[in-house]
Amino acid sequence: MFRRNPRLLASISKLSSDLMCSHDVARSPMQSTTKFGIAMGNKGPGLSDFIKDLPRTRKDKIFPAISDTHAYISRAQLNGDGKKVLLVTFGCQMNVNDMEVVRGLLIQNGYIETKEEAEADAILLMTCSIRDGAEEKIWKRLKHLKRNQRRPRTVAVLGCMAERVKSTLLSTPGDLCQVVAGPDSYRDLPRLLALSQSGTKAMNVQLSFEETYADVTPVRVDTHTKTAFVSIMRGCDNMCTYCIVPFTRGRERSRPIDSILDEVKRLRDEGVKQITLLGQNVNSYRDSSSSSISFGVDSRMVDGFSTVYGQKSGGRSFATLLDHVSRVDDSMRIRFTSPHPKDFPNQVIELIKERKNICNQIHLPAQSGDDSVLDAMGRGYTRESYLTLVDNIKNAIPNVSLTSDFIAGFCGETEEAHQNTLSLMREVDYSFCFVFPYSMREGTRAHRKLVDDVPENVKMRRHEELASVFREISLRRNVSRLGKRELVLIEGRSKRGEKSMSGRTDGGIVVHIEEKEKKMETGDYVVVKITGGTSQTMSGEY
The missing domain is CATH 3.40.50.2300 (Response regulator)
Structure with a gap:
């Protein structure tokens, strides 16, 4: 029970009376009142009268x-x-x-x-x-x-x-x-x-819980290209502490699978030979639309991984989508980006192994190789669980090409943590890495809760060291292919000259090919003998 405070009640009563007088409110015997004397009739002051002059901080969208x-x-x-x-x-x-x-x-x-x-x-x-x-x-x-x-x-x-x-x-x-x-x-x-x-x-700038542009036909700038990107979902729920995407692109929304398949079939009919399934977090795709006639088995999160949101269930998962898309045309290459490591159950890995037209290239963003930094980033896994996933993938797909993302100089990153990241890069043996110095973004969880305490010059040095190790690894991998033959999908003219074409291997490496007697056209699959390699590309002859 609360004790009544006569002095407080008297103050409130006086304040109410003063407010009523200031608004020239006249009470008639017909008007009911509260015990503090404020008129309840429709002529009394409302909430808007008292807050109308207060500053408004919420801005229109x-x-x-x-x-x-x-x-x-x-x-x-x-x-x-x-x-x-x-x-x-x-x-x-x-x-x-x-x-x-x-x-x-x-x-x-x-x-x-x-x-x-x-x-x-x-x-x-x-x-x-x-x-x-x-x-x-x-x-x-x-x-x-x-x-x-x-x-x-x-x-x-x-x-x-x-x-x-x-x-x-x-x-x-x-x-x-x-x-x-x-x-x-x-x-x-x-x-x-x-x-x-x-x-x-x-x-x-109103964000939506539903918008996927599923009914909009994208118009590509180059109608002659034989490769295309197909958006399958928008937004991200992962809330990694460094990332602004959940705030700029909103919650995850998956495009209905029927709409995706219709676009893939249209692209096939236009002569497209490779599609990349696209989204912020593609392998957490889950179609729960009413148009989903059948439902696939729920994809279980990889052991040792966690999220800030509850496990998603129901609908058709990414594995189901990948299965359907790969069946549209077995001569059409299928890629996907960008995934989160937590969503790589055996169901997805086995499907990549089984289907010859799903490329053996997997983007597996690590961001760091140090447990304390991974925890501060909110990634939901440890170095050990990430490496266990890598081993599972390599055991199932021995010739897989793994790529990744890394951030240099995240909040609290020590020199030891940086060295742990370098050692992870060497241990996994990536074919390509995207590396960036950390940039604090206003509005992220890191901006609210962490301190950007790594000096800029240290970030730049660590960024260069990450890039140097990546180039060292990729150069060794590319040179090791000398004399071997690769199946390459021709994507267009090479920047090396008019008599040179370029394309990609199944693993996603760019190959520059000099034309000799045989002419190549965009969209052709050609078997190329590798004759040279750098940290970025390979050269070959047809």
Whole structure:
């Protein structure tokens, strides 16, 4: 029981009376009152009266509001009506695929793509926010566009940076851009562009629990290429402490398997010879849509791995999707990226071993080889459990090509921890690694809870050492293939000259091939004798 405080009650009563007087509230005998004397009739002050002058910290995610827009933007204005747009993509392959979605939506709404900056009515930048350097490139490009502007046009920032920076992009001095659109708002681009052309700045950075663009046909920039990326899911639930992706791309959403298969079959009919299944966390794919007629066996998380969310169940798993996709055309190569090591049960590994058209290349991001750093990163595994998974994969697929990601200089990383990462790289024997110095991103769990305490010069040194060890390993691996024959899918002309073509092996290594008597065409499978190798590529003859 609480003890009544007469003095407190008297103070509250006086405050209530003062408030009522200040609002000229007259109580009639018909009005009921509380025990503190505040009128309950409809003429009394409401909550809005007391908070109307308080500062509001929550910012709008969509403005102008879609409902308000109907009053001054006609349906005809939403059509591009032949206006020219320049599309510029920065960052990862997911951004390339997103721009293919944007291209499809804009063409459908009457816009025409141009390659010339000077004739563009609108310039759309698809952005990356994974590191500070990626965002700095965008700011430089925005300033360049402003300096070189010769006539009125709209500049729009799309994607991850738009989602992270939001209205700051619109309020920055210099009027650098007029439209901001996050990864889940591309369908709203016709409205946003129409608003900007009427002189109104506009933004939509509302994240979605459902948007997968499953019904949008992506339009590729090179229609002659024989390789394509197929988006299967969006967002990420892993919440690694260093990563901004869950905040810029939202929660995981899987595209219905029927929609994916329809796109794969369309690409097959167009002559595409290789597809890469694409997403932030592809092997946690799980289709629970109503269109899923049959259900596969749940994929169990790999022993020794954990997540911040509960185990997902029901629907059709990544193994089921991979099974269906690989059956579309056994002459079409299948790759996938980017996965998380926790989602590699034997079911997936055995499928890769069994199907000849699923490439024996597996991207297995480690990020670090030290247990304390892995724990600080929130990765959900130890060095030992990661290496156990690697052994399981190598035992099942002896000729597998493993690739990985590593971060140098994460919060709290000691010199010993760095050496542990170098030793992991050598032990696993990767064919390729992406290595980056750590960049603290505002809004991540690391930003809220950890200290970025590794000096910048130390980060750079460790980054160079990681890259050096990777190059040492990959050079040895590539040189060891000298004199052997590899099946290569030709992807196009090599940068080495007009008489040279390039393609990739099953393991994903680029091979430059000099044409002699026999001519090669993009999309051909050719058996190549390896004649040379560097840390990045191999050379061969056909």
